[in-house]
Amino acid sequence: MAEVRLRVNGADRRLDIPPQVSLLDALREHLGLPGTKKGCDQGACGACTVLADGERINACLALTVQYADREITTIEGVDHPLQEAFVRHDGFQCGYCTSGQICSAIGMLAEHKDGMPSAVSEDPAAEGEELTDEEIRERMSGNICRCGAYNGVVEAVAEVVR
Amino acid sequence: MTSTHNTTREPVVGAPVDRVDGPAKTTGAARFAAEHDLAGLTHAALVTATVSRGRITGIDTSAAEALPGVVAVLTHHNAPKLNPPKRVSPVNMSTMVSGTQVNYLNTDEVHWDGQPVAVVVAEHSHAAREAAALVEVTYERLPATVDFAAELPNAVLDKGNMLMPTGAKKGDADAALAAAPVVVDSEYSTPQHHHNAIEPHATTAVWHGDELAVHDATQNMAWLRAHLALRFGVPEAKVRVLAPFVGGGFGGKGFAWPGVILAVLAARATGRPVRLSLTREDVYRTVGARTPSTQRVALGAGRDGKLTALVHTAVTRKSPVGGQPEPAVTPANHLYGAANIRTGQSSVTLDWIPNTAVRAPGDAIGSFALESAIDELAYELGADPIELRMRNEPERNPIDGKKFSHRMLREAYELGAHRFGWADRSPEPGTTRDGRWLVGTGVATAYHPQLRLTANVTVRLAADGSVTVRSGLHEIGVGAATVQAQIAADALGVPFDAVHVECGDSALPEGAMAGGSMQTSSVAASVLAACRKLTRRLDTLARRSGTAGRTPAEIVAAAKVPYIEAAVGSDTRIGKAAGQARFMARTARDMRRWQKAACGAHFCEVRVDADTGEVRVSRWTGAFDVGRVMNRKTAVSQLRGGIVMGIGMALTEEAHVDPRSGRIMNPSLSGYHVPVHADIPPIDIAYLDEPDPTMPLGLLGIGEVGITGVAAAVANAIHNATGKRLRDLPITPAKLL
Ligand code: FES
């Protein structure tokens, strides 16, 4: 067992867990925060996306013990205009990928603001390039939506960013 | 509906209303099946078989049991007895819900690679998973038949039934084919598809004495409840199934697969609440998928393009322990007015988990073959593919001359062609180039037949003006509660916000399963009937108390009652039997009188990399005849969702099965590729919004029609771009080079 102190959604949390427990299982099973979803448990779907110091990570691929001094934000701690935009643009159907889509989009917007290029960026060195729909699609491609609400997600993100 | 108290207001049916559960789903508040915390909760994990057919000769559970935190390891040696599943009977539809005929953990027999052979229960999920990996199972292997392609010569003709006819005949199609001036005759094949709902199947089960409560990821609460009652030997009334939110289904959560049975079994064995969340790999191995298919479509036509012969045959797979033929030839019975038609369906039997419904069973894969073949014929004739279709558009159902309840395929093509800019297309393949990209466009018809179940509903109008609709509806992403609230609001003339829909609980009046595109229309019919009853009651009250012309709330308040209520259908045994009889009678009558379906036209533009064979879908228009649309926002989303899944089917989706062992080799989302954001362009959706006169409010179900025809539209566009005709899905770069 390992004792871990975490900061989650602004609160200090203490856990006694075996060191192999993923951050995703810690959130869902040990901390009562099931808003973060598990779709594959192997980094392939993005349903488990949370923010660590504002950076998007797959919580299923993160060991809890490695995040002891990071500020974790889950969907339960998110308060962002994207949430209403998702509803307005119907950026989901079943809602199971939605926590991940929203956290991922928040992290993605920050990456873009920091000048991080994507595979479709015209000039990877250029700063302040516009976040086109194509850019949004590329940068959000780690988040699968099997219901196929992709158009709505892109519209919601585009509305918030423009 | 006319009534004394109707206020004039904009109808909310049809409006793009936001989903009522939007806030719950965007804040993380929505609780799915694996997210219910119960005192003393334990976690379960499955051990699955690694042989396709055989007998368990030994199970060593000692290492697993010794692991700290393990509560129990259940095998066929120590698991509680289960009643075997009932044979499937059309009289009791809930018998159809059993995924397989296997009595899990009550037998040493193994029927497929992936059948659960042990369940570990532990205090935490990590311990359960670790312990499951420590269970050692030995088998006696028995000869197994697992190779679909190798078994094709042994295919046996299917009989089919009323709801799922598997073949039909008009005239002598083979003679007409032999005599036809123009013939195309090809084989098509489609692989095994998996639903891959993003929420893996999960169950949280708790027993209180002989009472069972189950939170389950299900599209079918009522039948699951009946099934669990049967398997565990308790009265149905003691079983409660809850499913307020389900993370996608697409057919995969329609039946009771091993997970839910074993979670309940584990809870009974341990006396503790049990949560069983399948791993993604478990979902691949323990839930049925879409059968692979091979199909032949042969078309004979005159030089004028009139079809003289249409032959469509298909072979799909079933299992010795369950499964239905997937009726791939259905579209060929309805789409074209050919003078002679022969369709037929056969099956091979493989030692596999039974196949199951995946979005638009039959129609999704059958339309790939048929709609590709029509495109091939158009090319052969030098005709425009839309023009060819319209030349063969029938006035009546081709196979038997029944009337269409409604069919506006012609108008859908006109609408779509206009929006897409079809007129600008170059019909000659390989002639449009943009740098290294070959650009092409294609069309195909979407088609999905309609059925309607019975559903029980109560509607209550309270003195404060609020309306509560109660029905065991399933919210799997279709916006079920939102749409029924819209319908009730209009029917009663109250504001949308005044209506609250209670759903997702088998303790509510029994709703309809969320499958076959049937839920919305089935429940809508009952909501309307209940609202009519309520309105009549309200009118009587108003007359008695002299409050005619006042609002519904005022009338109820003046009558000094807390609420008035109306019910449609009954959940008693007799009530259910009556409902079932009504369903059978209405379905039989309907099917005699009408051919009823949603249809549409897909327009697709692809760009194919001339050097690598990579295909990008760059533009899409879908124009649909789906009757009257209830909610512009959610309907468009559902149609788009079908198209997205169809694009996956066209280009990437395929389970690879080892033909020697029968084991899936890519049971993960990193090995089985579903479309991601970057694969999907903006999808333009148009619909005609013309009511079907035989359906409640004129609506047709839209959950499945979107996916039908999509793979053919993509394949036809690829042909237009490259001149290559690909008849084997998915169309991967390797096949294009
Ligand atoms: S659950 Fe983490 S990426 Fe799928």
Ligand code: FES
């Ligand atoms: S909303 Fe269902 S998977 Fe995205």
